[in-house]
Amino acid sequence: MSHSKAATIFNKDEKKVNWHDKALWFVRHKRDKSAHSVKGWEELRNLGHGIKAHTLSNLDTYLIQFEENAIKNGVQVHWAADADEHNKIVQSILKAHNAKKVVKSKSMLTEECHLNPFLEANDIEVIDTDLGERIVQLAKEPPSHIVLPAIHKKKEEVDVLFQEHLGTKPCDGDPQYLTGEARKHLREKFIQADAAITGVNFAVADTGGFVVCTNEGNADMGVHLAPVHIACMGIEKLIPKQEHLGVFLRLLGRSATGQHITTYSSHFKKPRNGAKMHIVIVDNGRTEQLSRPDFRASLHCIRCGACMNTCPIYRRSGGHSYDSTIPGPIGSILSPGKDLKKHSTLPFASTLCGSCSDVCPVKIDIHTQLYKWRQIITKETPQPFIKKTSMKMMGNIFSKPSQFDKVGKVARWSLRNLPKGMINSKPNVWGKARDLPLGPKESFEDWYKKRNKDEQ
Amino acid sequence: MSSRDYILKRAKANKPEAIALPKIDVSVFDDSRNILSEFTLKVETAGGNVFEATSDDDVISKVKSMFPDGKVNFSTLKHTKNFNTLNIEKINKPHDLEDLDVLVLESSFGVAENGAIWVADSQLPMRVLPFIAKHLVLVLNKDSIVTFMHQAYKKLSSNDTDFGVFISGPSKTADIEQSLVIGAHGALSLSVFLKEN
Numbered sequence: 001m002s003h004s005k006a007a008t009i010f011n012k013d014e015k016k017v018n019w020h021d022k023a024l025w026f027v028r029h030k031r032d033k034s035a036h037s038v039k040g041w042e043e044l045r046n047l048g049h050g051i052k053a054h055t056l057s058n059l060d061t062y063l064i065q066f067e068e069n070a071i072k073n074g075v076q077v078h079w080a081a082d083a084d085e086h087n088k089i090v091q092s093i094l095k096a097h098n099a100k101k102v103v104k105s106k107s108m109l110t111e112e113c114h115l116n117p118f119l120e121a122n123d124i125e126v127i128d129t130d131l132g133e134r135i136v137q138l139a140k141e142p143p144s145h146i147v148l149p150a151i152h153k154k155k156e157e158v159d160v161l162f163q164e165h166l167g168t169k170p171c172d173g174d175p176q177y178l179t180g181e182a183r184k185h186l187r188e189k190f191i192q193a194d195a196a197i198t199g200v201n202f203a204v205a206d207t208g209g210f211v212v213c214t215n216e217g218n219a220d221m222g223v224h225l226a227p228v229h230i231a232c233m234g235i236e237k238l239i240p241k242q243e244h245l246g247v248f249l250r251l252l253g254r255s256a257t258g259q260h261i262t263t264y265s266s267h268f269k270k271p272r273n274g275a276k277m278h279i280v281i282v283d284n285g286r287t288e289q290l291s292r293p294d295f296r297a298s299l300h301c302i303r304c305g306a307c308m309n310t311c312p313i314y315r316r317s318g319g320h321s322y323d324s325t326i327p328g329p330i331g332s333i334l335s336p337g338k339d340l341k342k343h344s345t346l347p348f349a350s351t352l353c354g355s356c357s358d359v360c361p362v363k364i365d366i367h368t369q370l371y372k373w374r375q376i377i378t379k380e381t382p383q384p385f386i387k388k389t390s391m392k393m394m395g396n397i398f399s400k401p402s403q404f405d406k407v408g409k410v411a412r413w414s415l416r417n418l419p420k421g422m423i424n425s426k427p428n429v430w431g432k433a434r435d436l437p438l439g440p441k442e443s444f445e446d447w448y449k450k451r452n453k454d455e456q
Numbered sequence: 457m458s459s460r461d462y463i464l465k466r467a468k469a470n471k472p473e474a475i476a477l478p479k480i481d482v483s484v485f486d487d488s489r490n491i492l493s494e495f496t497l498k499v500e501t502a503g504g505n506v507f508e509a510t511s512d513d514d515v516i517s518k519v520k521s522m523f524p525d526g527k528v529n530f531s532t533l534k535h536t537k538n539f540n541t542l543n544i545e546k547i548n549k550p551h552d553l554e555d556l557d558v559l560v561l562e563s564s565f566g567v568a569e570n571g572a573i574w575v576a577d578s579q580l581p582m583r584v585l586p587f588i589a590k591h592l593v594l595v596l597n598k599d600s601i602v603t604f605m606h607q608a609y610k611k612l613s614s615n616d617t618d619f620g621v622f623i624s625g626p627s628k629t630a631d632i633e634q635s636l637v638i639g640a641h642g643a644l645s646l647s648v649f650l651k652e653n
Binding site for chain 2: 026058180225281296
C-alpha cells in the first residue's frame with residue numbers, strides 16, 4: 001500500500017489525528033527547550049556528525065578493534081550478514097542455554113529482523129519489556145515510533161487491552177494505575193526469564209564495551225537477573241572511543257524527549273560473575289547503504305526520533321502509514337535502500353521543508369536525501385499515470401514564459417468562474433477537503449509591472 | 457566466506473575515503489553556571505530530590521525517617537550495620553533481592569548538566585541492586601560533581617569498570633498518552649545526599 005493510502009486510513013479519525021499531531025509537537029517543543037539550554041549545541045551536533053563520518057570511513061578497522069576488545073572482556077562475538085542469520089544465531093544461543101523464556105528491551109534492530117515471530121515459532125516466549133513495546137505487542141501491532149512505540153494508542157485503548165491480557169480493572173485509562181499493573185506483570189517476567197535480549201545504543205571500539213539507554217530500567221532489570229545477556233547491534237552503532245560517549249549522550253536524550261539524559265545509561269563491558277554475554281553484529285543491508293555516497297550519512301542515525309516529532313507529514317499520518325520498521329523522515333531514506341519497490345512512495349511523504357535536517361542531532365541531510373531518492377525512484381519504478389503526465393505538462397508550461405502567462409490567465413479565470421464541483425473534481429487532490437482560493441484578477445507579474453510604473 | 461569476513465570485506469570496499477576525527481574543544485560549552493545549583497536543578501527536573509548531610513550517620517538517620525516503613529534495607533556506607541536488614545554475602549542469586557525496600561549506595565561523582573550520577577561495579581555488591589530496590593538513595597561528595605559529560609568521561613578514562621551506570625532520577629515512563637508516571641520497572645524514588653568533605 002502506498003504511504004498516502006495508508007495515511008488516508010489513519011486520517012479517518014480526525015480527533016485522534018489532531019491529538020497525535022499535538023502530542024508529537026509537544027515532544028518537539030520539549031526538545032527545543034532543552035537543546036537551547038545547552039551552550040554550544042550546534043558545535044555538539046557538528047561533533048556528532050564528524051565522529052560518525054570518521055567512524056564510517058574506518059568502519060572495518062573499528063569493527064575489528066571492537067571485536068578484539070570484546071573478546072578480551074570475556075564476551076562472545078557473533079556476525080550476521082542478514083536478518084535470517086541474526087535470528088538463527090540468537091536462537092542457537094538460547095538453545096545452548098536451554099532458554100525458553102526471554103525478556104527483551106527495546107531494539108529496533110530485532111524489529112527490523114522480525115526476531116519475535118521467529119523465536120515464537122520455535123517455542124520460545126519473548127516478552128517486550130518497554131511499556132510502550134509491551135502495549136503494541138499485546139495489540140499485535142508493530143511500534144509506530146522508535147522512541148514512543150505506542151504513541152498512536154489512546155489511554156482508553158490501553159485500558160481495554162490490559163483488561164483483556166493482564167486482568168486489570170476498568171480505570172478510564174488511568175496511566176498511573178495501568179503503569180503500576182504493567183510493573184507487576186513484567187516484574188514476574190523478569191524474575192522468570194532464562195535470557196535477556198537488548199539493543200545497543202553505542203558500541204565503543206577502544207574498550208569493547210557498549211551502552212544501553214532506557215528510562216524505565218527495563219534493560220537492566222532483564223540483564224542483571226537472567227543468566228544470559230544477548231546484545232544485538234547494527235554495524236553502524238560503533239564509535240571510536242569512550243570519550244565520544246560524552247558527545248552522544250548529551251545529544252540523545254535532549255533530541256529524543258527533551259530530557260537532559262535518559263534515566264539509565266548503562267555501560268556494559270564484562271559479564272557479571274557466572275553469567276554469559278553475547279554480542280551479535282549485524283549488517284542486513286548496511287554495507288550496501290555505505291556504498292552509496294549520497295545516502296551513506298543516513299547510517300549516522302542514533303535513533304532519537306526527533307525527525308519524526310517535527311515532521312508535519314509523520315505527525316498527521318502516523319508511524320504505521322510508512323509500513324517500515326523505522327518510520328518518518330529517517331525511515332524514508334533508509335527503507336528505499338533496502339527495497340526500492342516496496343518503499344517507493346516514502347520519499348514523497350515529505351514537504352521537503354527541511355525541519356528534519358534542522359533537528360537531527362548528527363546533522364544528517366535528511367531532506368536532501370529524500371529529494372535524491374525521488375530522482376532515482378521516478379526513473380526506476382513506474383509512476384502513476386496522472387502524476388507522470390501532469391508533471392510533464394507542468395514542465396512544458398514552466399519552460400515557456402508566454403505559455404505560462406496564458407495558462408495562468410485561464411487558471412485564474414476558472415477559479416473565479418467555474419462551479420465548485422468542477423474545480424474540486426476527483427483528479428484535483430488539492431481540492432480534497434479544502435476550498436481552493438478565489439483566483440486573483442491579475443498575476444504577480446502584472447501587479448509588479450503596474451507597481452513599478454506607479455512609482456516612477 | 458564467513459559472515460564476519462564478508463561484512464569486513466564489504467565495509468572496507470564500500471567505505472568513503474578517510475575522514476579525520478574531530479577534536480572535542482570543551483571550552484565552547486562553558487556557560488559559567490554554578491555547578492552545585494545546576495546539579496540540584498537537574499536532579500529535581502529528572503524527578504529526584506537533593507538533600508545535604510554532614511556525615512554517613514547523618515544520611516542514615518535521615519533515610520530512616522524518610523522511609524519508616526522500609527522492612528528490607530541495605531546500605532554500602534561504612535558503619536551502617538544496624539541499618540542493614542540483609543546480609544549481601546548470603547544472597548545467592550540476584551532474584552532474592554526482589555523485596556528490597558531501601559538501598560543506600562555511594563557514588564564517586566555526579567554531572568551538573570543533567571543530574572546524572574555514576575554508580576560502578578566497585579560500589580555495587582550486585583549489579584541489579586540500584587534497579588530492583590524500591591527506593592534508591594545515592595550519596596556523593598559535593599566537590600565530586602563535574603560540569604559536563606566530557607569531564608565525566610575524563611574521570612572514567614583511567615577507570616576500568618566492568619559495569620557502570622549513569623542514573624538520573626527515578627525510573628519513569630510516558631508511554632501511555634505521554635503522561636509522565638514515576639516508577640516504571642526500576643526505583644520508585646531517588647534521593648541524593650550531598651556531603652561536605
